[in-house]
Amino acid sequence: xxGQLRLRKDFSNNESSLTKVSDCSERPGSVCxxxxxKNLSLHYGDFKAYDNVNIEIEPCKIxxxxxxxxCGKTSFLNSVNRLVDLIPGSKLRGxxxxxxxxxxxPSCDLIELRRKIGMVFQRPAPFPFSIKKNFHIPLxxxxxxxxxxxxxxxxxxxxxVGLWDxxxxxxxxxxxxxxxxxQQRLCIARTLSLKPELLLMDEPCSALDPVSSEKIEQLILxxxxxxxxxxxxxxxxxxxxxxxxxxVCWVKxxxxxxxxxxxxxxxxxxxxxxLTKEYLQxxxx
Amino acid sequence: MSASxxxxxxxxxxxxxxxxxxxVIFFIFYxxxxxxxxxxxxxxGSRFFSDSTWAPELNLAEGQFGLLEMIVATVAxxxxxxxxxxxxxxFTAVYIHFFCKGAFRIFLHRVTEIVAGLxxxxxxxxxxxxxxxxxxxxxxxxxSVLAGAIVLAIMIIPTIVVSTVSAYQNLNxxxxxxxxxxxxxxxxxxxxxxxxxxxxxxxxxxxxALARAMGETMVVVMVCGNVVQMPESMxxxxxxxxxxxxxxxxxxxxxxxxxxxxxxFLLLLSVLTVxxxxxxxxxxxEEQFR
Numbered sequence: 001x002x003g004q005l006r007l008r009k010d011f012s013n014n015e016s017s018l019t020k021v022s023d024c025s026e027r028p029g030s031v032c033x034x035x036x037x038k039n040l041s042l043h044y045g046d047f048k049a050y051d052n053v054n055i056e057i058e059p060c061k062i063x064x065x066x067x068x069x070x071c072g073k074t075s076f077l078n079s080v081n082r083l084v085d086l087i088p089g090s091k092l093r094g095x096x097x098x099x100x101x102x103x104x105x106p107s108c109d110l111i112e113l114r115r116k117i118g119m120v121f122q123r124p125a126p127f128p129f130s131i132k133k134n135f136h137i138p139l140x141x142x143x144x145x146x147x148x149x150x151x152x153x154x155x156x157x158x159x160x161v162g163l164w165d166x167x168x169x170x171x172x173x174x175x176x177x178x179x180x181x182x183q184q185r186l187c188i189a190r191t192l193s194l195k196p197e198l199l200l201m202d203e204p205c206s207a208l209d210p211v212s213s214e215k216i217e218q219l220i221l222x223x224x225x226x227x228x229x230x231x232x233x234x235x236x237x238x239x240x241x242x243x244x245x246x247x248v249c250w251v252k253x254x255x256x257x258x259x260x261x262x263x264x265x266x267x268x269x270x271x272x273x274x275l276t277k278e279y280l281q282x283x284x285x
Numbered sequence: 286m287s288a289s290x291x292x293x294x295x296x297x298x299x300x301x302x303x304x305x306x307x308x309v310i311f312f313i314f315y316x317x318x319x320x321x322x323x324x325x326x327x328x329x330g331s332r333f334f335s336d337s338t339w340a341p342e343l344n345l346a347e348g349q350f351g352l353l354e355m356i357v358a359t360v361a362x363x364x365x366x367x368x369x370x371x372x373x374x375x376f377t378a379v380y381i382h383f384f385c386k387g388a389f390r391i392f393l394h395r396v397t398e399i400v401a402g403l404x405x406x407x408x409x410x411x412x413x414x415x416x417x418x419x420x421x422x423x424x425x426x427x428x429s430v431l432a433g434a435i436v437l438a439i440m441i442i443p444t445i446v447v448s449t450v451s452a453y454q455n456l457n458x459x460x461x462x463x464x465x466x467x468x469x470x471x472x473x474x475x476x477x478x479x480x481x482x483x484x485x486x487x488x489x490x491x492x493x494a495l496a497r498a499m500g501e502t503m504v505v506v507m508v509c510g511n512v513v514q515m516p517e518s519m520x521x522x523x524x525x526x527x528x529x530x531x532x533x534x535x536x537x538x539x540x541x542x543x544x545x546x547x548x549x550f551l552l553l554l555s556v557l558t559v560x561x562x563x564x565x566x567x568x569x570x571e572e573q574f575r
């Protein structure tokens with residue numbers, strides 16, 4: 001079963017563990033760090049957003065996180081780059097690591113962590129500056145002091161997302177003049193320019209029209225060879241189309257939890273959990 | 286009453302209220318010009334700028350009606366006050382908005398409000414009793430441009446802090462999230478993202494503060510020395526336009542009184558110039574930032 005992901009689930013303690021058989025050495029040049037969570041839980045004050053998350057995200061694959069609203073998908077995504085720290089009273093417990101980086105360690109360098117683990121938000125969020133400045137500000141922060149190098153990085157990333165030809169003559173114009181889909185591709189390019197190893201995407205297509213959505217999907221597929229992608233989506237058809245692995249979340253007693261993980265094709269074909277089956281069929285959720 | 290009738294009634298009422306404040310400005314202008322017409326016709330507009338100093342006499346030919354020294358003094362005191370207050374006010378606002386949390390933040394806000402509400406005569410007294418003696422050690426008489434500027438600075442810092450904090454608060458909260466998501470540190474976020482985007486509100490605060498400093502009377506009368514002369518250093522005593530009006534209006538009559546109205550008109554004109562210049566400056570800055 002080389003290159004596959006095998007899951008063993010133990011429902012009595014609501015914990016799933018998975019054995020990773022594949023490794024990235026099959027893909028020369030790509031990044032191999034994987035994201036691991038063990039007994040991870042998140043509290044906002046007294047409210048428990050999710051509990052007992054045990055996963056390992058396979059590198060160089062697209063993993064989709066699906067589930068009904070309020071099951072902690074976005075909270076989980078925001079935990080991975082510690083954006084939950086911005087919410088007063090938030091408290092992460094358990095273990096969470098990316099490669100050798102202990103994400104929950106108090107000494108974790110958040111600036112470097114957020115470079116390595118890039119984030120694309122649900123709504124396109126370019127800075128209301130020129131397209132060029134949108135790239136230069138974060139690149140400067142991450143130590144690229146030469147303007148020409150920053151320009152090269154910007155050009156490369158814009159080419160990677162297929163936006164270069166559309167914007168190369170208007171780099172000094174405001175990024176807000178772009179269409180929604182272009183803005184979202186710009187945001188993805190901006191994140192890619194920092195050379196992240198893991199890309200977190202929070203429903204990157206949900207605020208876009210079908211044509212732009214399709215473009216972003218193609219873009220995400222093209223990223224698969226070089227990046228590990230973890231995306232939240234409400235669109236099950238989309239998850240089915242583009243993801244390799246699937247994480248299905250649910251709300252139990254008001255708290256989010258993982259109910260099933262595995263290869264997307266397998267889960268859609270034969271879900272192990274009754275809840276998953278009902279959710280995928282649209283009966284629940 | 287039908288809904289549409291209510292709407293149009295409200296619209297009329299609100300429109301009337303807003304036009305009142307515009308009308309008031311026009312009336313003030315008209316009134317000042319009307320009152321200064323006597324001076325303009327009897328003394329002549331050019332003498333207010335060509336006469337070497339201000340020494341009004343009943344015999345208009347013997348008197349001196351130069352306002353230039355006082356115009357320069359007004360601008361000097363207010364500008365120096367802004368130069369002192371702007372960085373302090375901005376730093377305070379950045380500290381309150383980006384670095385303070387909870388009770389301490391509220392405490393700082395309250396203190397700022399209290400300083401904003403201090404009567405200017407109290408600040409003037411403080412300047413007279415505490416600040417002027419210190420400056421006296423540097424050079425007599427201590428009553429000076431600098432003394433006025435420092436007290437005015439204390440007075441306008443709250444204006445700057447309040448408008449700067451609210452300019453930062455008005456920024457889209459998604460900006461913080463996006464920046465954090467990109468691993469952008471606090472310093473760069475403040476300097477390269479938040480401040481350029483809030484520049485409009487921040488500069489409006491500066492302009493309001495400058496206008497307030499130019500118009501302040503009590504403080505300058507108390508600590509600036511009231512000597513009509515062209516200031517050559519920050520430690521020279523000066524008399525401002527506002528101070529001049531306050532000091533002489535009580536006993537002035539005829540052309541002298543009318544000349545004071547004219548200086549009031551010039552003061553209003555200078556404040557308006559500051560507002561317009563501020564707006565224009567802001568426009569060029571905004572284009573540069575984006």
